[in-house]
Amino acid sequence: MKTFVIILFVFMCAAQWLVPAKMIYDSEGVVLNGTVYKFRTQPIDPSDPFRGKYITLSFSENHVEAEPGDKWYEGEEAYVTFTTDSAGFAIPASISRNPPASGPYLHTKTLYPDFQEGPVPIELPFDRFYLEESKASEAEKVYWEAQRDSAQVAYGVVRIGAGKAVLTDVMINDRSIVEVVKALNESPE
Amino acid sequence: MELPGTHRAAFLFLKNEYLPTPDISTTPATRMSKQILKELPELVRANVISEETAQRIADHYNAQPNPSTNRLLIVFSILGGLLVSMGLVLIVAHNWDELPKGIKLLVGLFPMLVAQAVCGYIVIKNIPSRAWREGCGVFLCFAIALSISIVGQVYNIEGNFGRFLMVWMLLTLPVVYVLRSPATAMLYIVGVTWYACEVGYFSYFSMGVLPWKYWPMLLLILPFCYTEFLLKGVKTNFYYFISWLFTLSITVCLGCFESNNDEVVVITYMSLFSAFVILSQMKMFETNRVLTNAFLVVGSLGIMGLLLMLSFDWYWDELASLSTEGVKLYFALSIEFYFAMIFTVLAATLLVLLLRRKPMAEVNLKVFAFLLFIALFVLGKESPVAAQLSVNLVVLVFAIYTIRDGALKNHLGILNYGLLIITALIICRFFDTDFSFVVRGLLFIGVGAGFFAANLYMIRKRKQSA
Numbered sequence: 102m103k104t105f106v107i108i109l110f111v112f113m114c115a116a117q118w119l120v121p122a123k124m125i126y127d128s129e130g131v132v133l134n135g136t137v138y139k140f141r142t143q144p145i146d147p148s149d150p151f152r153g154k155y156i157t158l159s160f161s162e163n164h165v166e167a168e169p170g171d172k173w174y175e176g177e178e179a180y181v182t183f184t185t186d187s188a189g190f191a192i193p194a195s196i197s198r199n200p201p202a203s204g205p206y207l208h209t210k211t212l213y214p215d216f217q218e219g220p221v222p223i224e225l226p227f228d229r230f231y232l233e234e235s236k237a238s239e240a241e242k243v244y245w246e247a248q249r250d251s252a253q254v255a256y257g258v259v260r261i262g263a264g265k266a267v268l269t270d271v272m273i274n275d276r277s278i279v280e281v282v283k284a285l286n287e288s289p290e
Numbered sequence: 291m292e293l294p295g296t297h298r299a300a301f302l303f304l305k306n307e308y309l310p311t312p313d314i315s316t317t318p319a320t321r322m323s324k325q326i327l328k329e330l331p332e333l334v335r336a337n338v339i340s341e342e343t344a345q346r347i348a349d350h351y352n353a354q355p356n357p358s359t360n361r362l363l364i365v366f367s368i369l370g371g372l373l374v375s376m377g378l379v380l381i382v383a384h385n386w387d388e389l390p391k392g393i394k395l396l397v398g399l400f401p402m403l404v405a406q407a408v409c410g411y412i413v414i415k416n417i418p419s420r421a422w423r424e425g426c427g428v429f430l431c432f433a434i435a436l437s438i439s440i441v442g443q444v445y446n447i448e449g450n451f452g453r454f455l456m457v458w459m460l461l462t463l464p465v466v467y468v469l470r471s472p473a474t475a476m477l478y479i480v481g482v483t484w485y486a487c488e489v490g491y492f493s494y495f496s497m498g499v500l501p502w503k504y505w506p507m508l509l510l511i512l513p514f515c516y517t518e519f520l521l522k523g524v525k526t527n528f529y530y531f532i533s534w535l536f537t538l539s540i541t542v543c544l545g546c547f548e549s550n551n552d553e554v555v556v557i558t559y560m561s562l563f564s565a566f567v568i569l570s571q572m573k574m575f576e577t578n579r580v581l582t583n584a585f586l587v588v589g590s591l592g593i594m595g596l597l598l599m600l601s602f603d604w605y606w607d608e609l610a611s612l613s614t615e616g617v618k619l620y621f622a623l624s625i626e627f628y629f630a631m632i633f634t635v636l637a638a639t640l641l642v643l644l645l646r647r648k649p650m651a652e653v654n655l656k657v658f659a660f661l662l663f664i665a666l667f668v669l670g671k672e673s674p675v676a677a678q679l680s681v682n683l684v685v686l687v688f689a690i691y692t693i694r695d696g697a698l699k700n701h702l703g704i705l706n707y708g709l710l711i712i713t714a715l716i717i718c719r720f721f722d723t724d725f726s727f728v729v730r731g732l733l734f735i736g737v738g739a740g741f742f743a744a745n746l747y748m749i750r751k752r753k754q755s756a
Contacts, residue, residue: 103416106468110413113464114406120457121399121437128445154383155446231443234384268446 131267135260136205138183138191140225142257142271154234156278158227158257158271163212164220165193173211173221181207181223183261190256196221200264208264227259227268232279327351360420361527367425368473375401375432382440391444398440405430413468427471431462431478452493455485456503463507466514472528475514476535482507483539490546500625501546508539520574530577534584537566541588547629553609554626556596557660557667561633563592564660568640571654573647580703586654593659594688594711600666600681601718606674609667634660655691685715693744700755702748709741 142158165181167173173196182201184194200206212222255278258270271278330344339347382398389397408426411417435458442449459481466475486504493499515536519529544562548555566589569575577583599605637660644653662684670677689711696705716733 103413106413109464110410110468113461113468114410116464117402117406117434117437117461120461121441124438124441124445124447125395128441128447132445226448227446229448230446 127265128267131260131262131265132269135262135265135267138185138259138261139189139256139272140191140259142255155229155231156271157229158268160225160228160257162190162192163225164222165196166219167196167221171196175211175213177211179209179211179221179223180264181209183207191259193223196223205261206264207261207266225266227257227266230257230268230271230278232282363421364424364473367421368428371425371428371473372432375429375436379432379436379439382436382443394444395440398443399437402430402433402437405433409465409469423469423471424473427465427469427474428477430465430469431474434458434461452485452489452501455481455488456507459485459507463510466511470514470518472518472526472532475511476528476531478511479508479532479535479539482511483535483543486539486543486546490543501543504543504546508536525577525582530582530584533575534588537584537588541592544629547625549625551624551626553605553612554624554630556600556605557630557663558626558633559592560596560663561630561637561660563589563596564657565589565633565637565640567593567654567656567659568637568644571644571648571657572640580701590654590656590707593656594685594714597659597681597685597688598711598714598718600663601678601685601715603674603678606670606678609670610674634664654695656688659688682715682719685711689715697744697748700748700752702745705744705748706741709737709744712740713737 140158140160141162142160173179177198179196179198180200181196182194182204183191186192195201196211200208207225209226210224212224255271255273257268258272260267260269273281327348330339330348333339334341334344378401405426408422409430412422412426417423438454438458441447442454459478462474462478462481465471466478482504485507486501489499489501490504515529515532519525519532540562541559544558545555566585568589570583570586570589575583575585580586641657641661644657666677666680666684669680689708692708692711693705694708696702696708716730716737720730
């Protein structure tokens with residue numbers, strides 16, 4: 102009986118390490134080898150009971166044109182590729198039910214299409230950026246300041262690999278939001 | 291020579307007052323043994339037992355471990371484990387921007403390493419201390435959540451909260467078996483319930499997605515409950531807590547699998563509650579007090595609540611409005627129908643098993659509620675009024691049965707529960723009948739008098755038997 106418990110214990114420890122290890126391995130792979138895209142965004146400030154404060158990003162480019170006659174329904178698994186516009190921001194380029202043979206792509210799901218044809222809404226699974234709790238609401242203020250000033254641009258820096266994506270930073274006018282908030286806190290009132 | 295009663299009492303009094311108290315060294319243990327140990331000198335003085343026997347009794351109790359101290363230690367170790375681990379979760383959730391990624395990951399994963407090391411020590415050294423096992427189990431459970439969360443936080447993984455709960459609980463499950471920790475089992479049941487509610491009720495994005503994995507995950511804890519409590523026949527406080535959590539979990543989560551066929555869901559719930567009452571009647575699940583038998587309380591309250599709800603006309607009118615063809619299609623296609631089938635078959639099987647072991651007269655009448663309801667369901671399709679009237683009658687019969695049961699068992703709680711059922715029935719009818727105010731008033735006075743008379747009767751009976 103004791104041997105069985107020890108074996109179970111070993112398997113238990115292995116499984117408990119395997120889950121975070123796999124998550125780290127997958128994410129690091131994307132961070133190291135993924136292609137960088139910039140997604141135009143609007144953050145807001147909620148929080149997560151386990152992971153703390155974060156800003157939620159709402160992306161404007163979250164629809165993709167499907168091939169003519171290709172009907173998509175809600176909740177379907179999809180493979181989406183991206184390209185960039187003239188300003189260098191990411192826009193979804195194509196959607197298919199099979200992964201493309203080469204190049205970076207995102208494995209995601211379709212949301213609620215209004216019509217069965219036309220642009221298909223897709224889920225962009227990198228809309229959370231975790232921040233130190235004291236900075237999250239400050240970051241939101243900075244963002245809204247940026248919104249009032251139309252010359253300022255907010256975007257998320259996302260690395261996309263083979264199916265997976267990792268949000269590495271949120272930028273306001275090409276400066277990390279973490280740095281912007283830090284500078285604000287350090288500067289005299 | 292036998293002394294007359296009064297002389298003997300006087301003799302014992304004098305002996306107790308003036309003879310020296312025998313010197314018996316005691317260190318009281320439980321409340322009961324404390325009482326016995328307190329009586330020992332008196333018993334020696336009254337020549338009921340010899341000093342030697344008294345000393346042997348005292349030695350026996352002194353040799354026993356002190357369960358109340360143990361219990362306190364277990365409670366504190368669970369609380370300690372909970373507070374420390376939740377504190378760590380909060381500290382990590384602060385998200386220290388200044389720390390580099392690697393350090394953040396190390397800090398987040400370190401508690402799991404510590405918890406596993408302690409767990410390994412307990413397993414290899416085979417330490418029986420419940421306090422250690424419970425505290426370590428609870429701590430490891432939260433350390434797992436912490437390890438997944440820190441990676442999610444560092445890499446800004448959006449994740450899906452339902453899936454996170456599922457992975458967390460699946461990784462917690464072996465902890466329950468390795469440490470044989472009921473406190474961790476309780477956390478597991480809560481976590482599995484949270485997962486089902488998150489997917490089935492709360493999450494906007496998982497609308498239409500059913501938490502199927504809830505059932506196998508819940509079933510995976512049953513072998514532990516069986517081997518830890520039922521097989522040994524030991525029903526500790528942990529057993530009571532787990533049985534409460536288990537029954538409430540199923541009651542809450544069954545609703546996740548309902549989309550829009552309310553009519554059929556009532557059959558499922560009625561069968562579930564009947565199954566609970568049937569289980570409560572089995573020797574294996576019997577407990578000394580009513581409140582510690584979660585199966586009985588949840589089952590009985592569930593049945594009566596449902597029946598009171600069904601005593602209104604809306605359910606029957608809705609049922610009658612469905613065309614026969616519509617009902618057939620409903621039945622053939624809906625998940626609710628399959629659930630109703632499964633739970634009804636389960637309740638029927640349990641009922642057969644129960645009736646094989648217990649005579650009909652000893653069985654709680656509510657075990658038949660699901661069969662009665664199926665008959666009423668069929669009747670309701672043809673004649674809603676007859677079905678509604680029958681439900682009222684069934685509630686009345688159950689109430690009278692409960693009052694009788696309370697009187698027979700000399701249990702004021704059960705007796706008043708029966709009276710409360712009648713009161714609830716009258717209150718329900720207060721709103722939807724055409725009875726005049728006088729009749730309604732008289733009914734309430736009648737039930738009030740009934741409460742008074744029944745309680746008075748019971749108290750007098752108790753006094754007489756005392």
